[in-house]
Amino acid sequence: MTTLPDTPFARVDRAKVARNVARLRAHLDDLGVTWRPHVKTSKALEPTAMIFDGGTGPITVSTLAEAEFFADAGYTDILYAVGIAPGKLERVARLRRRGVDLMILLDTVAQAVAVADFVAGHGESLPVLVEIDTDGHRGGVRPDDPQLLEIARVLADGGAEVRGVMAHAGGSYFATTPQAQRDAADEERRATVDAAERLRAAGHAAPVVSVGSTPTAHAASDLTGVTEVRAGNVVFFDLVMAGIGVCAVDDLALSVVATVIGRGPDDASILTDAGWMATSSDRGTAAQAVDQHLGLVTTDEGEVLPDLLMVGASQEHGVLAIRPGVERELPDLPVGSRVRILPIHACATASQHDHYEVVAGEGEPCSERWERCRGW
Amino acid sequence: MTTLPDTPFARVDRAKVARNVARLRAHLDDLGVTWRPHVKTSKALEPTAMIFDGGTGPITVSTLAEAEFFADAGYTDILYAVGIAPGKLERVARLRRRGVDLMILLDTVAQAVAVADFVAGHGESLPVLVEIDTDGHRGGVRPDDPQLLEIARVLADGGAEVRGVMAHAGGSYFATTPQAQRDAADEERRATVDAAERLRAAGHAAPVVSVGSTPTAHAASDLTGVTEVRAGNVVFFDLVMAGIGVCAVDDLALSVVATVIGRGPDDASILTDAGWMATSSDRGTAAQAVDQHLGLVTTDEGEVLPDLLMVGASQEHGVLAIRPGVERELPDLPVGSRVRILPIHACATASQHDHYEVVAGEGEPCSERWERCRGW
Numbered sequence: 093m094t095t096l097p098d099t100p101f102a103r104v105d106r107a108k109v110a111r112n113v114a115r116l117r118a119h120l121d122d123l124g125v126t127w128r129p130h131v132k133t134s135k136a137l138e139p140t141a142m143i144f145d146g147g148t149g150p151i152t153v154s155t156l157a158e159a160e161f162f163a164d165a166g167y168t169d170i171l172y173a174v175g176i177a178p179g180k181l182e183r184v185a186r187l188r189r190r191g192v193d194l195m196i197l198l199d200t201v202a203q204a205v206a207v208a209d210f211v212a213g214h215g216e217s218l219p220v221l222v223e224i225d226t227d228g229h230r231g232g233v234r235p236d237d238p239q240l241l242e243i244a245r246v247l248a249d250g251g252a253e254v255r256g257v258m259a260h261a262g263g264s265y266f267a268t269t270p271q272a273q274r275d276a277a278d279e280e281r282r283a284t285v286d287a288a289e290r291l292r293a294a295g296h297a298a299p300v301v302s303v304g305s306t307p308t309a310h311a312a313s314d315l316t317g318v319t320e321v322r323a324g325n326v327v328f329f330d331l332v333m334a335g336i337g338v339c340a341v342d343d344l345a346l347s348v349v350a351t352v353i354g355r356g357p358d359d360a361s362i363l364t365d366a367g368w369m370a371t372s373s374d375r376g377t378a379a380q381a382v383d384q385h386l387g388l389v390t391t392d393e394g395e396v397l398p399d400l401l402m403v404g405a406s407q408e409h410g411v412l413a414i415r416p417g418v419e420r421e422l423p424d425l426p427v428g429s430r431v432r433i434l435p436i437h438a439c440a441t442a443s444q445h446d447h448y449e450v451v452a453g454e455g456e457p458c459s460e461r462w463e464r465c466r467g468w
Numbered sequence: 469m470t471t472l473p474d475t476p477f478a479r480v481d482r483a484k485v486a487r488n489v490a491r492l493r494a495h496l497d498d499l500g501v502t503w504r505p506h507v508k509t510s511k512a513l514e515p516t517a518m519i520f521d522g523g524t525g526p527i528t529v530s531t532l533a534e535a536e537f538f539a540d541a542g543y544t545d546i547l548y549a550v551g552i553a554p555g556k557l558e559r560v561a562r563l564r565r566r567g568v569d570l571m572i573l574l575d576t577v578a579q580a581v582a583v584a585d586f587v588a589g590h591g592e593s594l595p596v597l598v599e600i601d602t603d604g605h606r607g608g609v610r611p612d613d614p615q616l617l618e619i620a621r622v623l624a625d626g627g628a629e630v631r632g633v634m635a636h637a638g639g640s641y642f643a644t645t646p647q648a649q650r651d652a653a654d655e656e657r658r659a660t661v662d663a664a665e666r667l668r669a670a671g672h673a674a675p676v677v678s679v680g681s682t683p684t685a686h687a688a689s690d691l692t693g694v695t696e697v698r699a700g701n702v703v704f705f706d707l708v709m710a711g712i713g714v715c716a717v718d719d720l721a722l723s724v725v726a727t728v729i730g731r732g733p734d735d736a737s738i739l740t741d742a743g744w745m746a747t748s749s750d751r752g753t754a755a756q757a758v759d760q761h762l763g764l765v766t767t768d769e770g771e772v773l774p775d776l777l778m779v780g781a782s783q784e785h786g787v788l789a790i791r792p793g794v795e796r797e798l799p800d801l802p803v804g805s806r807v808r809i810l811p812i813h814a815c816a817t818a819s820q821h822d823h824y825e826v827v828a829g830e831g832e833p834c835s836e837r838w839e840r841c842r843g844w
Contacts, residue, residue, distance in 0.1 A: 098532070098556060098844055132783055154745075154784045156474070174784045175729035177741050178804045180474060200730045202803035228733045230785060262782070353551035354576045357604045365553050369530075369819055370844075374749055406638070407508055407815055408530045408550045409606060427578035428554045439783055443745055444819070446843050467822050468474055468746075 097458060099351040099430065100370035102445040104462065107453035108345035109139050109327050116309060116326050117143070123315045128152050128171060128302065130324030133439045136448065136462040137165050139327045152322045156183050161465035163192045171195045171302065173258065173322065175223060175231055178206035185216060195255055195300075199223040199232050204243045208250020219255035220247055221300060222291075226283040227276070229262035235287035244296050256300030256319070257287045264307040268336050268381065273311035280308050285317035307338050328438035331388060335380040341388065341396065346442060347432035349392070349449075350410055352425045361403070362425055364410040364433075371433055372440035373405060384436060386410070392430035394454050397423050402433050473834060475727040475806065476746035478821040480838065483829035484721035485515050485703050492685060492702050493519070499691045504528050504547060504678065506700030509815045512824065512838040513541050515703045528698045532559050537841035539568045547571045547678065549634065549698065551599060551607055554582035561592060571631055571676075575599040575608050580619045584626020595631040596623055597676060598667075602659035603652070605638035611663035620672050632676030632695070633663045640683040644712050644757065649687035656684050661693035683714050706814035707764060711756040717764065717772065722818060723808035725768070725825075726786055728801045737779070738801055740786040740809075747809055748816035749781060760812060762786070768806040770830050773799050778809050 225232030309323035350366030404411035435441035601608030685699035726742030780787035811817035
């Protein structure tokens with residue numbers, strides 16, 4: 093496929109994916125931990141295979157649809173890292189009967205009771221990770237919470253397998269210095285290892301200790317006691333990650349290609365055919381030191397256009413303007429010009445597309461199409 | 469299909485769609501104008517057919533993929549209402565050769581030159597609407613701008629057809645009183661009719677005068693000189709529309725069904741399995757008098773849970789909490805309970821889904837699935 097796709101479309105630079113993957117792979121190899129990448133960013137087979145040198149390996153998913161999609165492609169070691177809804181256990185069991193070692197996650201006694209009941213009623217075990225709250229960010233039980241042992245007891249009594257613990261240091265996305273990110277990584281490690289030790293002291297095997305936001309995965313310098321890291325955004329990176337220094341803007345492998353279709357009122361803005369339907373309306377840098385609004389803009393050759401931002405969007409219209417507070421002329425981008433929008437949040441931007449148009453590297457034509465898994 | 473779908477999913481109440489459609493249909497019939505609904509909200513055949521008593525009719529689309537999808541279903545009178553990118557003209561022409569009267573939109577001389585060149589090179593005409601800026605909201609030429617006549621001249625000289633004018637009173641979404649909405653509707657009518665008169669005085673036929681945001685379509689009391697209204701959000705409505713009084717919360721036909729999976733830190737929030745991937749992260753009510761954050765929450769029977777809002781989201785986690793500033797206990801929603809999230813912006817929420825699970829009315833099971841058109 094070498095025809096120029098219609099805009100807007102999601103463009104991926106394969107060389108940048110390879111570079112991002114190699115960097116984290118080397119770091120995790122140094123630390124001696126398994127990489128169980130979260131595939132929810134790309135939801136595609138090809139960039140995931142690049143993490144495993146073309147093969148398969150342990151992965152993390154955000155939906156059972158992803159688990160099924162990757163299982164169909166030969167993946168057999170999968171963690172479904174969203175707290176289990178009891179109504180989904182039958183579908184989990186179906187995947188396990190296909191030979192997939194699918195682990196589930198939970199953090200309440202009520203979920204543990206539902207799993208124990210399910211296991212008792214089906215005569216099949218289920219491996220479970222207990223979610224640990226390391227930073228008060230979202231879900232999980234604190235490592236010293238009595239509920240941790242109560243959950244494990246309910247699971248074990250019912251015949252389910254207490255496989256271990258998992259944490260997502262979501263607070264690390266707001267850690268803006270290398271030291272703060274190292275501190276978040278240390279805290280994530282300490283809390284999960286403590287929780288696993290408590291489970292083991294209570295007689296549970298709990299062999300798995302799973303950590304790993306993308307910032308903590310890159311910042312960690314010691315992962316003693318941790319068995320696996322789940323970072324996944326790294327395949328594409330985004331402006332949120334660049335904003336806290338986890339990557340450079342030049343590492344961003346995903347962009348949305350758009351066409352200029354006109355000018356806004358008083359010639360103060362440039363209109364494109366990529367609205368929020370193509371970019372998402374994620375505003376993840378709004379609270380960062382530098383707000384990138386809905387995205388940085390580059391030329392069709394990938395050069396960042398100084399101070400040009402996507403500042404507004406309707407469904408199929410993007411509005412580009414000079415960064416508020418900066419005095420500068422709009423660049424000369426006549427109707428029909430192509431530009432690229434660098435994503436604020438790669439997971440959100442990618443989710444607006446059914447597939448990626450892939451180039452081997454800068455200056456190369458679109459030569460591959462990677463399909464995404466969709467739905468739930 | 470009567471099995472209960474896994475959460476999260478997009479649920480549509482067909483009876484509410486019918487009621488919303490009937491109300492606007494009666495109003496537009498009273499005003500004596502054609503309804504050319506924008507199908508970008510649902511992007512589905514079934515709710516669109518409900519507007520035409522099961523048949524087809526004139527429609528408005530936001531992408532050429534929608535134009536092709538509806539053309540495949542027998543629609544032959546289509547307005548592509550996003551300023552044309554010159555690179556898309558060949559695809560427009562292919563649809564026209566299939567017998568679809570596809571109109572395009574533009575608002576710059578550069579686009580007019582591209583269209584004229586294309587028409588001259590292909591020996592086929594193209595009907596064009598010129599976008600009129602009625603409120604400085606996004607694109608368009610002001611009705612008194614000399615460029616209006618220049619654009620029309622370039623088109624006509626090149627052999628394209630100056631079919632008329634179109635405006636989208638985007639500013640009306642911020643008109644919070646009935647009078648302000650009527651004023652926006654009057655201004656939209658006046659500006660478009662003026663622009664059409666200028667074109668006619670210059671010798672162009674310009675038979676079409678197209679208006680219609682959802683608020684102005686409902687507020688208009690006189691559409692003299694207007695030939696068609698494009699409102700489309702009306703099929704589902706949303707909290708943005710309810711927030712400015714265009715509909716009631718009970719009119720919202722679309723919701724996202726979610727399952728409770730736990731509690732947040734300090735039991736101060738309820739976690740669900742519907743994150744931004746299911747609801748979008750649209751914050752369209754942030755600037756309204758009452759900020760509904762990421763959505764109102766109802767029981768699985770459709771009763772609004774007082775002061776319970778979706779206040780946060782990650783990809784597959786929703787966070788429900790009591791409205792900031794209100795003292796109230798969280799409702800008793802144990803793990804496994806189902807709730808519904810009413811959308812802030814129906815177009816954005818719907819865009820996160822490939823299909824709708826449809827019920828005939830409240831209390832009825834999901835009995836139909838409506839597929840959405842996707843991509844560009």
